[in-house]
Amino acid sequence: MTPGVTPGEGGDTPGGLPGIEVMEAGEVARLLSYVAILAGSAYLFFDARALPTSRGDVLGAGAFPQLVFATLALLAAAALAASLRKVSRQALRGFGAATVQWLRHRYLVVCVLGLFGLYLAVLPILGFSLATFGFLLVTQLLLLPRSAKAIAAAVVIALLFSFGLNALFDTVFNVFLPRGGI
Amino acid sequence: MLDSLLLGAGQIFSLTTLTFMLLGSIAGIVAAAIPGFTVTMAIILTLPLTFSMPPLQGIAVMLSVYVGGYTGGLISAALLGIPGTPSSVATTFDAFPMARAGQPGRARSLVIWAAFFGTVSSTVVLIVAAPPLAIIAVKLGPWEYFSLIVFALTIIASLVAKSLLRGLMAGAIGLAISTVGPDPMMGRPRFDFGVEMLAPGLPFLVVLIGIFAISQLVSEVEDARAVRSGTSLATKDIDFQTWAVMREILMRPVNLVRSSIVGVLIGALPGAGGSIANLLAYDQAKRASKTPEKFGTGIADGVVASEAGNSATAGGGLIPMIALGIPGSAVDAILMASLMVHGVSVGPRLILDHADLVYGMFVAMIVSSLMMLVVCLASMRLFLRVTEIPKWVIVPVVIVCCVVGSFALNNRVTDLYLLGFIGVAGYALRALDYPLAPLVLGVILGPIAETNLRRALMTDADWTVFLTRPVSLLLLVAAVLSIGWAIWKHRKSTLRKEAGV
Numbered sequence: 001m002t003p004g005v006t007p008g009e010g011g012d013t014p015g016g017l018p019g020i021e022v023m024e025a026g027e028v029a030r031l032l033s034y035v036a037i038l039a040g041s042a043y044l045f046f047d048a049r050a051l052p053t054s055r056g057d058v059l060g061a062g063a064f065p066q067l068v069f070a071t072l073a074l075l076a077a078a079a080l081a082a083s084l085r086k087v088s089r090q091a092l093r094g095f096g097a098a099t100v101q102w103l104r105h106r107y108l109v110v111c112v113l114g115l116f117g118l119y120l121a122v123l124p125i126l127g128f129s130l131a132t133f134g135f136l137l138v139t140q141l142l143l144l145p146r147s148a149k150a151i152a153a154a155v156v157i158a159l160l161f162s163f164g165l166n167a168l169f170d171t172v173f174n175v176f177l178p179r180g181g182i
Numbered sequence: 183m184l185d186s187l188l189l190g191a192g193q194i195f196s197l198t199t200l201t202f203m204l205l206g207s208i209a210g211i212v213a214a215a216i217p218g219f220t221v222t223m224a225i226i227l228t229l230p231l232t233f234s235m236p237p238l239q240g241i242a243v244m245l246s247v248y249v250g251g252y253t254g255g256l257i258s259a260a261l262l263g264i265p266g267t268p269s270s271v272a273t274t275f276d277a278f279p280m281a282r283a284g285q286p287g288r289a290r291s292l293v294i295w296a297a298f299f300g301t302v303s304s305t306v307v308l309i310v311a312a313p314p315l316a317i318i319a320v321k322l323g324p325w326e327y328f329s330l331i332v333f334a335l336t337i338i339a340s341l342v343a344k345s346l347l348r349g350l351m352a353g354a355i356g357l358a359i360s361t362v363g364p365d366p367m368m369g370r371p372r373f374d375f376g377v378e379m380l381a382p383g384l385p386f387l388v389v390l391i392g393i394f395a396i397s398q399l400v401s402e403v404e405d406a407r408a409v410r411s412g413t414s415l416a417t418k419d420i421d422f423q424t425w426a427v428m429r430e431i432l433m434r435p436v437n438l439v440r441s442s443i444v445g446v447l448i449g450a451l452p453g454a455g456g457s458i459a460n461l462l463a464y465d466q467a468k469r470a471s472k473t474p475e476k477f478g479t480g481i482a483d484g485v486v487a488s489e490a491g492n493s494a495t496a497g498g499g500l501i502p503m504i505a506l507g508i509p510g511s512a513v514d515a516i517l518m519a520s521l522m523v524h525g526v527s528v529g530p531r532l533i534l535d536h537a538d539l540v541y542g543m544f545v546a547m548i549v550s551s552l553m554m555l556v557v558c559l560a561s562m563r564l565f566l567r568v569t570e571i572p573k574w575v576i577v578p579v580v581i582v583c584c585v586v587g588s589f590a591l592n593n594r595v596t597d598l599y600l601l602g603f604i605g606v607a608g609y610a611l612r613a614l615d616y617p618l619a620p621l622v623l624g625v626i627l628g629p630i631a632e633t634n635l636r637r638a639l640m641t642d643a644d645w646t647v648f649l650t651r652p653v654s655l656l657l658l659v660a661a662v663l664s665i666g667w668a669i670w671k672h673r674k675s676t677l678r679k680e681a682g683v
Contacts, residue, residue: 026615030348033614037351041358044373048361054368058639061365061372064632068361072354079347108403113606116396116581120602123585124595132585136578143403143574145410153575161579165586175230175590 024091025098031083038076045069108143115139127180133162190238190542194549199239203246203546207553210250221251223395225516226387227583229523230590237524238539242546244520248513249301249550252493253558256293260286260485272464273492276477276484283480291427292482293489294558296438299431300490301551303442304449304497309544311450312504312533322506322530324638325648329657331631333664334508335624345615346669352616356624357631359384366629367636379596384604386625387519388588388597390512392604393622395584397612399577400605409573424559434486437467441490448491449498459498463491497547504540506530508630515626 045066053060103110119135126134140154169175193199206228213224228247232240260277273293280289322330335353362373363383374380403409431438441463448459467487468477477484500517502508507529509515518528526536533540588601612618638647648654 030614033610033616037355044358047373051365051370051372056640057367057636058643059636061368061370064365064635065358065361065372068354068357068628072351072358075347075351075354079351082347106404108406108409109400109609112400112403112577112581113609116400116605117602120585120598123598132582136582139578139581140574143409143577144572145574150574157575157579161582165582169586169590175233175586176593177586177589178595 024087025095025102027083027086028091028095029099031080031087034076034080034083038073038080041069041072041076045073111142112139115142123180124178125181128177129163129166130180131162132165133158136161186537186541187545189538190540191545193236193238193538193542194242194545199242200549202235202239202243203550204553204557206243206246207250207550207557210247210252211254211554211557213247214251214254221248221254222390222512222516223398223580224251224254225513226391226395227580227587229387229516229520230587232520233523233590237521237526238542238546240524241517241520241539241543242550244517245543245546246550246553248517249493249496249547250554250557251513252301252496253294253297253554256290256297256489260289260293272460272488273485275464275488276480276482277488279478279480280482280485281480285480288427289480289485291424291559292431292485294555295428295431296441296486296489297493298551298555299438300442300445300493301496301554302548303439303490304446304494305544305547305551306497307446308497308500308504308547312501312540322653323651324634324641325651325654326657328631328634328638329648329654329661330506330508331627331634333657333661334627335620335631335661348616349620352611352618353620353624355616356621356626357628358624359389359621360386360625360628361632366633379599382592382594384600384625385591385597386622387516387591388600389604389625390516390622391584391588392601393608393611393618394512396581396601396605397608397618399581399584400609401612402573402577430482431486434483437470437483437486438490440466440470441487442494445491445494446498446501449495450501459495460488460492463494464488500543500547503528504533504543507532509623509626512622512626515623 048062048065048069051060051062051065053062115135115138119131122134123131125131136158137154140157141151144150144154166177169177194203209228210221210224213227214221225244225247228244232243235243256273256277260273260281277289277293280286280292335357362380364370365372371381444463444466445459448462464477464484464487467483468474471477471483473481499509499514503514503518507518509518521528521532521539526532526539584601585598588597589595591597608618611621639645648658
């Protein structure tokens with residue numbers, strides 16, 4: 001499994017940012033995640049208090065979530081406190097630029113996730129075969145080395161894993177994949 | 183017992199089941215052979231294909247993927263120094279230097295045989311230990327069950343996490359995810375905020391696929407230059423020395439048995455699993471060795487220890503699942519889900535109510551090990567071709583397989599949207615260095631913990647019962663000790679880092 005890499009970590013210093021600053025940008029990103037988790041869990045903790053209880057059920061539907069969200073909020077607060085000690089003001093100022101560079105360095109990830117989102121959005125409209133064919137073809141074209149052989153292979157693979165896979169599931173496994181509205 | 187064993191064996195030894203198992207074994211090995219692709223992913227993708235099969239046939243196929251997958255990771259680990267799965271990390275320590283020193287065939291053969299002996303020995307332990315454990319387990323009440331889940335959760339955080347706090351937070355996030363949707367006791371809607379997609383809750387298989395598979399797949403394309411280079415992964419002209427290596431393995435019985443025991447024990451602990459067992463077994467072998475300085479330079483003892491320890495978790499992990507209804511790892515959770523899909527209720531009564539199924543699973547484990555051995559030995563060169571498939575093909579194709587797997591579960595398009603959101607969240611968590619395994623186990627263990635907590639308090643509203651029942655108390659004390667140990671280890675390693683050791 002690829003280890004997690006935070007913005008700017010892993011030895012890449014896009015844009016020539018000093019290594020220590022880049023590492024701190026990762027800590028800032030984690031700090032922001034702790035803030036988000038703390039805020040979210042605090043909100044859901046209070047939201048869970050409104051859940052009703054019933055006779056015989058001592059705890060009710062809200063007690064366990066309250067326990068979980070309270071624990072999560074405490075952990076996030078502890079992590080936040082520890083993280084605040086590690087982050088300098090300079091790192092906070094440079095965070096925006098470091099994040100943009102981190103994302104720019106991983107533009108293929110952004111593109112693949114974007115294409116995946118688009119694929120899921122059009123899947124119910126176009127149906128599995130067409131949407132999958134489009135997704136596979138475009139994603140492969142984005143990732144493949146530029147050569148006629150690779151492009152031809154991408155077309156064959158796209159056909160096989162879209163129309164072919166649909167036919168396999170339809171006829172062999174009796175699983176009907178989305179057929180689309182057009 | 184014998185009747186159940188024969189009944190189960192009768193179902194396993196049918197031509198259809200054996201054929202599907204062989205295909206499953208190949209699929210597991212192939213999937214795990216691809217760097218970055220895990221046994222979990224292979225087994226997730228197999229699950230929808232088993233829906234139409236009878237329960238034992240379905241679970242036997244899953245087990246063959248499971249056993250094959252544990253071994254498949256060694257292919258890239260031994261030859262390229264890239265662990266195909268997290269459970270083959272320690273395999274790279276000695277197998278890779280051995281391969282680089284001109285003995286790639288010996289390295290491959292060593293890991294295959296060690297994996298086979300590890301799996302078989304863990305299955306023997308499983309057959310012996312699971313039934314008596316199940317008898318004890320049925321006597322456990324909701325108090326003990328809840329305390330057990332608490333203990334399991336602490337183990338996850340203390341063993342898996344690089345950062346203790348983030349490990350615990352990931353587990354808590356998993357528990358939080360499990361609270362979305364109808365509550366498990368009364369069916370009251372929770373946290374759906376009027377969104378149709380959230381109303382039925384978050385299906386844990388969709389969470390698993392999103393968290394593990396999607397986030398892993400997109401992380402594979404982080405390095406644009408590597409993706410577009412189309413480099414070959416295979417090594418040519420390899421001498422495998424198959425039978426000589428088998429003798430070499432058998433000449434190390436102590437290492438083999440010790441590593442297998444470590445694997446079984448770690449596998450039996452909910453939440454631990456192969457990713458830890460291979461490292462622990464390696465560590466134990468190094469400590470026991472007269473020449474510990476040679477570890478890491480390409481010696482057979484290191485390879486045997488890591489791979490036997492890793493593979494023994496396959497059987498070990500099934501012990502809590504069969505005896506207690508608690509998945510030892512994410513893979514075991516999917517096996518558990520497979521049984522549930524077939525209408526088999528998994529819990530302490532499983533072995534009592536479905537003895538033929540459980541003994542059939544034991545037989546399937548042995549058969550799967552043999553199949554894995556035969557497939558690996560017969561096609562070592564062929565499997566190298568899989569590692570030649572470039573990422574530009576593998577990544578989009580497996581994403582499509584994930585979509586199919588998520589949709590086939592409930593035939594709901596909204597599950598696919600969930601998959602998308604969870605995949606992005608999983609990638610973000612991975613990038614922020616949150617461990618993902620505790621999160622997934624939190625999702626799985628959450629409803630079990632809540633149900634038993636509420637059931638216990640419905641039986642007796644007194645909270646102190648958790649402390650007055652001996653087994654419950656023991657488990658809670660173990661949970662506290664586990665957390666204490668994790669904190670102590672964490673502080674020790676932090677102090678060492680600060681001191682620059």
